[in-house]
Amino acid sequence: MQNVKDSLLHCHRLDKPIFRRGSGNDPLISFQSLGAHEYPEFVKIVEVGPRDGLQNEKEIVPTEVKVQLIDRLSDTGLSVIEATSFVSSKWVPQMADHTEVLQGIRKSPNVRYPVLTPNMHGFQNALAAGATEVAVFGSASETFSRKNINCSIDESMLRFEEVLNAAKDQQIPVRGYVSCALGCPHEGPIDPSKVTEVAKRLYEMGCYEVSLGDTVGVGTPGSMAAMLRSVTREVPCRALAVHCHDTYGQALANILTALQMGVCVVDSAVAGLGGCPYAQGSSGNVSTEDVLYMLHGMGIQTGVDLSKMIAVGDFICHSLNRKTNSRVAQARGSQL
Amino acid sequence: IFILFLVLKRLPDRVKIVEVGPRDGLQNEKTIVPAETKIRLIDMLSDSGLSVIEATSFVSPKWVPQMADQMEVMKGIRRKPGVSYPVLTPNLKGFQAAVEAGASEVAIFGAASELFSKKNINCSVEESLQRFEQVMVAAKAAGVPVRGYVSCVLGCPYEGKVAPAKVAKVAKRLYSMGCYEISLGDTIGVGTPGGMSEMLEAVSKVVPVGALAVHCHDTYGQALANILVALQMGVSVVDSSVGGLGGCPYAQGASGNVATEDVVYMLHGLGIQTGVDLPKLMDAGAFICHSLNRRTSSKVSQATHCKL
Numbered sequence: 001m002q003n004v005k006d007s008l009l010h011c012h013r014l015d016k017p018i019f020r021r022g023s024g025n026d027p028l029i030s031f032q033s034l035g036a037h038e039y040p041e042f043v044k045i046v047e048v049g050p051r052d053g054l055q056n057e058k059e060i061v062p063t064e065v066k067v068q069l070i071d072r073l074s075d076t077g078l079s080v081i082e083a084t085s086f087v088s089s090k091w092v093p094q095m096a097d098h099t100e101v102l103q104g105i106r107k108s109p110n111v112r113y114p115v116l117t118p119n120m121h122g123f124q125n126a127l128a129a130g131a132t133e134v135a136v137f138g139s140a141s142e143t144f145s146r147k148n149i150n151c152s153i154d155e156s157m158l159r160f161e162e163v164l165n166a167a168k169d170q171q172i173p174v175r176g177y178v179s180c181a182l183g184c185p186h187e188g189p190i191d192p193s194k195v196t197e198v199a200k201r202l203y204e205m206g207c208y209e210v211s212l213g214d215t216v217g218v219g220t221p222g223s224m225a226a227m228l229r230s231v232t233r234e235v236p237c238r239a240l241a242v243h244c245h246d247t248y249g250q251a252l253a254n255i256l257t258a259l260q261m262g263v264c265v266v267d268s269a270v271a272g273l274g275g276c277p278y279a280q281g282s283s284g285n286v287s288t289e290d291v292l293y294m295l296h297g298m299g300i301q302t303g304v305d306l307s308k309m310i311a312v313g314d315f316i317c318h319s320l321n322r323k324t325n326s327r328v329a330q331a332r333g334s335q336l
Numbered sequence: 337i338f339i340l341f342l343v344l345k346r347l348p349d350r351v352k353i354v355e356v357g358p359r360d361g362l363q364n365e366k367t368i369v370p371a372e373t374k375i376r377l378i379d380m381l382s383d384s385g386l387s388v389i390e391a392t393s394f395v396s397p398k399w400v401p402q403m404a405d406q407m408e409v410m411k412g413i414r415r416k417p418g419v420s421y422p423v424l425t426p427n428l429k430g431f432q433a434a435v436e437a438g439a440s441e442v443a444i445f446g447a448a449s450e451l452f453s454k455k456n457i458n459c460s461v462e463e464s465l466q467r468f469e470q471v472m473v474a475a476k477a478a479g480v481p482v483r484g485y486v487s488c489v490l491g492c493p494y495e496g497k498v499a500p501a502k503v504a505k506v507a508k509r510l511y512s513m514g515c516y517e518i519s520l521g522d523t524i525g526v527g528t529p530g531g532m533s534e535m536l537e538a539v540s541k542v543v544p545v546g547a548l549a550v551h552c553h554d555t556y557g558q559a560l561a562n563i564l565v566a567l568q569m570g571v572s573v574v575d576s577s578v579g580g581l582g583g584c585p586y587a588q589g590a591s592g593n594v595a596t597e598d599v600v601y602m603l604h605g606l607g608i609q610t611g612v613d614l615p616k617l618m619d620a621g622a623f624i625c626h627s628l629n630r631r632t633s634s635k636v637s638q639a640t641h642c643k644l
Contacts, residue, residue, distance in 0.1 A: 036346070036533075036568065217639070220605025221564055249598035249635030250605070253560040256529055282639040290557040297528025297558070327557030331525070331590040 040264035042301045051082040053273025063097040067104040072312045074108040077304040083113040086122035099129040123163045135175040136160040140195040141184035164206045176202030181212040182219030185278040192230035200234040217247030221257040228261045241265035247276045251286035271313035272325025287326035348572035350609045359390040361581025371405040375412040380620035382416040385612040391421040394430035410437040428470045443483040444468045448503040449492035472513045484510030489520040490527025493586040500538035508542040525555030529565040549573035555584045559594035579621035580633025595634030
């Protein structure tokens with residue numbers, strides 16, 4: 001099988017793609033042409049496995065394993081690794097060890113380790129634990145907001161403004177998330193204008209980047225394109241990211257669409273960690289390995305080493321005693 | 337707005353799904369399935385709105401034991417009017433057996449890689465094309481349409497990278513011989529959107545895009561992204577397999593065919609018509625997975641059958 005694996009590696013590398021500086025949607029991003037479309041030359045991967053991934057795994061993972069996971073991820077070339085969440089351990093027991101994790105990890109100089117902070121209390125704890133970047137989580141769906149964080153969208157925005165103000169004082173960058181950007185488990189389809197409203201609010205309050213999440217993975221390239229068309233009228237492309245769930249197998253197609261529309265930041269989780277809490281037994285996050293495979297195959301740079309990522313995926317799946325969700329890892333003959 | 341135009345405008349209004357589960361799918365499943373089960377599967381698929389269902393393969397049972405019951409299956413299925421049931425025929429002998437069994441459409445399988453051709457069907461690409469010419473002559477005489485397949489269009493398990501020019505050459509040959517449609521197969525699923533568009537650009541110069549289909553494997557999770565790019569380039573025929581049946585013989589334990597349910601979900605989400613009733617399709621998928629005692633590879637099925 002060795003020959004086969006070598007030739008697979010070989011045929012997956014594109015011969016010199018043709019790069020040209022296109023205008024795309026934003027003069028600050030370099031684009032390259034492939035076929036009829038322009039794609040960014042570089043895509044930043046935001047690794048959410050240790051937080052979004054583990055948060056949705058049933059088994060409580062020991063702190064030691066979380067720390068090891070993050071340390072290993074730090075060596076893969078990633079520049080952003082979402083480390084943990086300063087939410088109440090009553091709501092999210094998996095993240096109860098947030099302080100130990102943040103203090104236990106080896107902080108690589110080229111990597112940032114944002115943490116979730118739902119409110120001022122969480123923000124202060126995060127700061128005390130040494131956080132240098134935080135994230136706030138809004139929703140495009142009222143029902144989801146109420147069920148998930150027990151308040152309306154407006155109320156959540158007020159909470160976040162407090163956090164943003166405190167963060168500004170401390171010069172802590174804040175990333176904003178908008179969940180249910182392509183559909184809500186309770187409300188069904190979500191109007192793109194609502195996503196735009198929330199994204200704009202987060203951006204104007206000071207979030208440097210807004211990640212648009214297809215929380216239940218129901219989106220398809222059509223709804224992704226329509227949503228982005230609306231959002232990019234109010235928030236510049238370079239400040240946007242997509243956070244696609246693969247629950248219906250649509251993630252890579254949706255990510256491709258986002259890239260075609262000028263987005264150049266993609267959230268993903270190593271080994272596709274994290275099931276979907278709204279569809280028992282289904283997959284959740286898209287696998288970082290599969291995203292990397294697609295991007296590298298298209299000649300798009302990420303700075304991340306795919307083989308190292310597969311090895312980290314093997315490690316965490318072994319620790320969780322579960323199979324990887326990454327098709328690339330499965331094909332490359334992961335031992336699990 | 338221009339970007340949105342580029343992303344969505346080029347998409348076809350309608351896409352024809354060629355369901356290959358009963359043949360390509362089952363062929364790559366370890367468990368041998370009785371003829372009765374195959375017949376029931378095909379009948380259920382016929383009721384789901386599909387217009388093309390690849391029923392079986394007239395290859396020697398020595399090579400493909402799963403298809404040994406080819407006659408029985410062909411004669412046992414209910415032929416729904418308006419639905420086509422093509423069968424694979426590797427050579428004249430297979431063709432004759434197929435016609436005898438009542439086949440009214442056949443398919444022939446070429447490769448864009450010499451090594452793959454030799455290892456898979458024991459002859460060079462040129463030799464295989466000559467065998468196919470015999471089949472074409474007989475098919476023309478019998479008024480039987482022929483579909484051509486080209487495998488390894490985005491990579492070969494033995495040769496590695498495959499030149500788009502080679503794919504174009506083989507596709508052109510099959511088309512000129514008389515194949516009404518050419519299905520371009522990413523046999524080991526290694527392709528990505530860049531390779532797909534490069535390859536299609538080369539092929540569509542020599543074969544009209546209306547006569548092209550894509551047959552993407554999901555071994556590396558790239559299938560839907562590759563299909564999307566193909567649609568954007570004007571392709572409007574997509575091969576897929578219910579439940580994502582059929583693993584990859586070149587990557588143990590890995591997935592193979594893309595799941596029809598997942599393709600249909602994407603197409604319907606894009607407003608593209610397929611004629612397929614997704615719930616009925618999922619029923620067929622559930623049936624065959626149950627018979628094979630395996631989990632579906634379709635994420636849509638997994639998500640839908642889960643408790644919300």
